[in-house]
Amino acid sequence: MRDRHLAFILYSGLALAFMGTASFMGAASVTGAAYGEEPPITIGVPTSVQLQVGRDSIDATALAIEEINAKGGVLGRKLRMVVADETENPQEGVAAINKLTADEHVDVLIGGYTSGVTLAQEPHIADSKTVYIEVGAASPAITDFVRRNYSRYKYIFRANPINAAHQADQLIDFAVAKLKGEEGYQKIAIIGENAKWVQDLSPVLKAGIEKGGMSVTSVDLFDPDTSDFSPLFSKIKASGAQYLMVVLSHANSDVLVKQWYDAKLPLPIGGIDVKSQDNDFFKRIGGKAVSETVANNIIPSPMTAKTMPFWNEFENRFKRGPVYTGAGSYDAVYIYAEAATRAGSTAADKIIPELEKTHYIGTEGLYEFDAQHDVKSGPGYLNFAFAQWYPDGSRVIVWPKEMAKGKMIPPPWITGKN
Amino acid sequence: MLNILVFGAVTSAVYAMLAVGFTLIFGVARVLNLAHGAFYGLGAYSCYLLTGRLGWPLLPAALVAVLFVAAFGVAMERFLVRPLRHSALAVLMITIAVALLFEQAMFLLFGSEARNVPAFINATWSYGELDVSGQRLLTLGAGIAIVALLWLFINRTRLGSAILALSQDREGALYMGIPADRIYAVVMAISAAIAAAAGVLTAPFLTVQPTMDLLPMIKAFSIVIVGGLGSIPGSILAALLLGYSETIVAYAISPAWTEIVSLVAVLLTLILRPAGLLGKRAAF
Numbered sequence: 243m244r245d246r247h248l249a250f251i252l253y254s255g256l257a258l259a260f261m262g263t264a265s266f267m268g269a270a271s272v273t274g275a276a277y278g279e280e281p282p283i284t285i286g287v288p289t290s291v292q293l294q295v296g297r298d299s300i301d302a303t304a305l306a307i308e309e310i311n312a313k314g315g316v317l318g319r320k321l322r323m324v325v326a327d328e329t330e331n332p333q334e335g336v337a338a339i340n341k342l343t344a345d346e347h348v349d350v351l352i353g354g355y356t357s358g359v360t361l362a363q364e365p366h367i368a369d370s371k372t373v374y375i376e377v378g379a380a381s382p383a384i385t386d387f388v389r390r391n392y393s394r395y396k397y398i399f400r401a402n403p404i405n406a407a408h409q410a411d412q413l414i415d416f417a418v419a420k421l422k423g424e425e426g427y428q429k430i431a432i433i434g435e436n437a438k439w440v441q442d443l444s445p446v447l448k449a450g451i452e453k454g455g456m457s458v459t460s461v462d463l464f465d466p467d468t469s470d471f472s473p474l475f476s477k478i479k480a481s482g483a484q485y486l487m488v489v490l491s492h493a494n495s496d497v498l499v500k501q502w503y504d505a506k507l508p509l510p511i512g513g514i515d516v517k518s519q520d521n522d523f524f525k526r527i528g529g530k531a532v533s534e535t536v537a538n539n540i541i542p543s544p545m546t547a548k549t550m551p552f553w554n555e556f557e558n559r560f561k562r563g564p565v566y567t568g569a570g571s572y573d574a575v576y577i578y579a580e581a582a583t584r585a586g587s588t589a590a591d592k593i594i595p596e597l598e599k600t601h602y603i604g605t606e607g608l609y610e611f612d613a614q615h616d617v618k619s620g621p622g623y624l625n626f627a628f629a630q631w632y633p634d635g636s637r638v639i640v641w642p643k644e645m646a647k648g649k650m651i652p653p654p655w656i657t658g659k660n
Numbered sequence: 661m662l663n664i665l666v667f668g669a670v671t672s673a674v675y676a677m678l679a680v681g682f683t684l685i686f687g688v689a690r691v692l693n694l695a696h697g698a699f700y701g702l703g704a705y706s707c708y709l710l711t712g713r714l715g716w717p718l719l720p721a722a723l724v725a726v727l728f729v730a731a732f733g734v735a736m737e738r739f740l741v742r743p744l745r746h747s748a749l750a751v752l753m754i755t756i757a758v759a760l761l762f763e764q765a766m767f768l769l770f771g772s773e774a775r776n777v778p779a780f781i782n783a784t785w786s787y788g789e790l791d792v793s794g795q796r797l798l799t800l801g802a803g804i805a806i807v808a809l810l811w812l813f814i815n816r817t818r819l820g821s822a823i824l825a826l827s828q829d830r831e832g833a834l835y836m837g838i839p840a841d842r843i844y845a846v847v848m849a850i851s852a853a854i855a856a857a858a859g860v861l862t863a864p865f866l867t868v869q870p871t872m873d874l875l876p877m878i879k880a881f882s883i884v885i886v887g888g889l890g891s892i893p894g895s896i897l898a899a900l901l902l903g904y905s906e907t908i909v910a911y912a913i914s915p916a917w918t919e920i921v922s923l924v925a926v927l928l929t930l931i932l933r934p935a936g937l938l939g940k941r942a943a944f
């Protein structure tokens with residue numbers, strides 16, 4: 243009987259352990275700029291503060307604020323930032339938005355990372371009538387809210403990254419023009435994490451690649467917590483695929499790429515891999531990312547006149563290179579500042595028409611918004627740069643052709659140099 | 661088929677290493693240690709700290725990491741668990757607190773990103789359809805050796821007899837002059853060391869991150885329920901059962917389905933045989 247009691251305690255304990263792990267504090271922190279006489283304009287940053295993407299959003303926003311304040315601020319007012327941790331959990335995400343809008347009364351929200359979190363936040367953002375500029379999540383559903391109900395959701399904009407459908411287009415271009423056209427591959431296997439943005443992207447990707455005359459041998463979506471990829475690799479190897487295209491953001495691609503290398507899988511790997519955009523990724527996994535080709539939104543290369551000054555300043559200041567949310571946040575602050583200046587006001591109704599007219603060359607390219615407030619993509623606008631990890635740990639752009647700085651190299655075991 | 665045989669064996673060996681320590685400390689000291697996953701994580705992080713940050717060679721780093729976690733286990737038993745042993749609930753809470761503390765401490769010290777621990781063996785073996793890294797084969801061999809040594813230790817040494825005596829009849833053992841507190845400390849050290857060894861061995865192919873303690877904890881827990889709380893042979897049998905079931909499901913259906921296997925096994929065990937496969941009915 244006592245042991246039965248013990249068993250009950252045991253399960254309650256385990257449940258508690260789960261809850262403890264799942265719940266993180268959503269504490270907000272304030273970074274203030276020097277106050278002018280006028281009340282400051284407050285930028286709320288809802289993001290995943292424990293992740294690199296979140297830390298870069300915060301640091302890059304602070305950097306843009308500092309630069310703008312040094313030139314006198316916006317409309318004679320200084321900018322300041324308030325941060326709230328939205329984690330990767332929709333519930334915490336909604337709490338972060340409510341904290342920023344209801345408690346802190348921010349003038350604009352610049353942040354986001356997880357599509358599922360942003361989607362849960364949108365009704366609350368609309369209720370608060372606060373302008374929101376997304377800088378981290380890719381699901382097309384995010385701006386579809388604006389298309390379906392403009393008057394309610396007109397506050398939502400996405401400056402970064404390009405949405406999953408545009409990402410799919412650029413992956414298709416990479417597959418068909420580069421992998422097939424220049425490297426001669428015919429069969430591709432696609433794997434991705436089982437998340438909203440990949441569910442949106444993978445059917446488009448498969449159809450586009452097949453339309454381009456290649457065959458897709460398999461499409462597998464796996465749980466982001468997966469830690470053993472041997473079964474998946476074995477299936478892909480058996481399928482006869484010649485190239486492994488990945489679509490990853492939240493999943494632990496450190497493990498995936500390591501296991502790909504350790505298994506000496508006889509096919510190169512590449513695609514969207516957000517963790518592999520980190521500057522220390524190669525070093526972090528002991529050099530096993532060698533030859534992985536990664537779609538980057540920003541890379542230390544003069545993509546525009548603003549890319550390298552931003553990159554160098556960020557690196558000097560924070561002792562690391564920025565990831566895409568850093569570049570997106572930095573540009574978004576300037577886009578907002580210019581719109582507010584043109585509108586002569588921070589009132590949402592005045593700023594929205596000005597944001598819609600955005601024509602801004604930032605660190606990643608030319609920013610313009612389409613009718614549903616999504617950033618435009620393609621030649622002349624925001625583009626992916628496909629960069630490959632070379633054996634010395636540097637990244638070399640291999641696609642698109644006009645940006646390419648080097649040749650594509652195969653994994654060392656395929657060339658027999660291992 | 662060969663894939664399932666080899667990868668199933670590797671998974672089972674890791675599960676066995678996780679579960680025997682967990683069941684041992686429960687069987688002997690009646691301590692439900694929910695910080696057992698933290699031992700696993702701490703072993704891996706210690707190894708990362710010594711190799712990645714301090715530049716130590718791998719073998720001494722691995723040994724020091726395991727010894728450190730064993731000492732950590734003893735300290736936890738002495739200063740946190742022992743004063744609360746009169747209440748099973750209090751022990752449970754303090755071990756959960758240690759697990760959460762581990763996660764937060766790792767977040768603060770090393771950040772949320774995965775970290776790399778170098779592999780003992782970098783080569784890959786290929787045979788037909790099978791491609792397996794040397795590190796996984798080493799984990800399999802080391803897992804079998806560790807569990808075998810534990811078996812010999814408990815059944816063939818004086819200290820092992822004392823551990824067995826305590827687990828079978830605490831009061832009788834005390835009357836015979838067996839120093840229970842000292843034995844509990846030894847058992848906690850062994851339990852922590854085996855979990856840490858699992859962490860050190862698997863870290864090279866699973867990497868290291870702050871939340872890495874949760875899944876091993878759930879696995880150890882599930883295996884111990886299926887095998888029978890307090891039964892080492894039961895844990896080994898259940899580790900094989902779950903290790904192979906998960907691998908078969910991963911290959912035959914999808915890797916996305918593996919996590920549900922252990923949960924279904926727990927549910928079926930509780931409905932059909934609540935004492936577990938080899939557990940004594942009295943133990944539950």
